[in-house]
């Protein structure tokens with residue numbers, strides 16, 4: 001099956017998308033990195049403004065589903081962890097032997113995360129600069145894997161899913177929070193108008209540049225629908241692949257188990 005139907009890249013043509021533009025598969029990551037270098041220092045405030053605070057609720061739901069163990073050692077990997085929002089929640093929900101590895105390809109995003117962790121006094125974290133497509137860990141290292149608003153930025157989605165599977169222990173859980181397709185027509189029209197007009201405009205005023213936010217909105221539209229992405233998770237080897245839509249389908253949480 002052609003990768004591009006899945007929102008990844010097509011190995012035959014070596015083409016994929018960067019927002020609504022077509023780019024060479026090997027060029028996408030550099031363009032994504034450029035977006036996050038530009039937005040790193042304003043990332044958290046923009047998240048609050050753009051989602052009207054909803055991203056906090058979605059992340060709380062994600063961590064509620066991840067349920068880190070409290071009475072035994074638990075090693076959690078948060079991929080595309082950026083400024084640490086999900087990792088901090090996991091660390092707080094876990095017990096004294098919970099360890100959370102925050103992995104991101106972008107040093108600027110991780111630097112903001114480290115600084116925030118220090119300020120907030122969150123312990124039990126490791127920060128690792130690496131690519132979701134080539135995780136620098138042995139097989140069967142982690143009890144759980146999360147990726148929030150990260151997978152649609154990864155050029156080779158299937159490769160990242162295989163890496164998630166490889167590095168999870170048997171019985172480990174994969175959880176992905178990502179924008180999805182709004183399934184309430186009236187909300188869809190409002191959401192489109194808000195995304196394509198208001199978000200780049202807010203980006204311009206608050207962060208001084210609308211272009212990175214145009215990419216963020218366009219990349220949401222290019223990401224596969226929930227059913228297709230669930231099938232991709234199953235194809236990577238995960239059992240009981242399923243999803244839960246939140247906020248009328250604005251986002252979905254996908255999960256699967258390494259059985």
Ligand SMILES: C[S@@+](CC[C@H](N)C(=O)[O-])C[C@H]1O[C@@H](n2cnc3c(N)ncnc32)[C@H](O)[C@@H]1O
Nearest residue numbers: 036080081082104105106109131132148150153
């Ligand atoms: C929208 S941010 C999400 C950050 C955080 N998870 C959150 O929910 O606030 C996307 C993150 O994905 C990271 N990213 C993009 N491509 C990646 C890759 N191939 N491997 C690891 N991280 C990647 C970016 O650097 C960025 O920090």
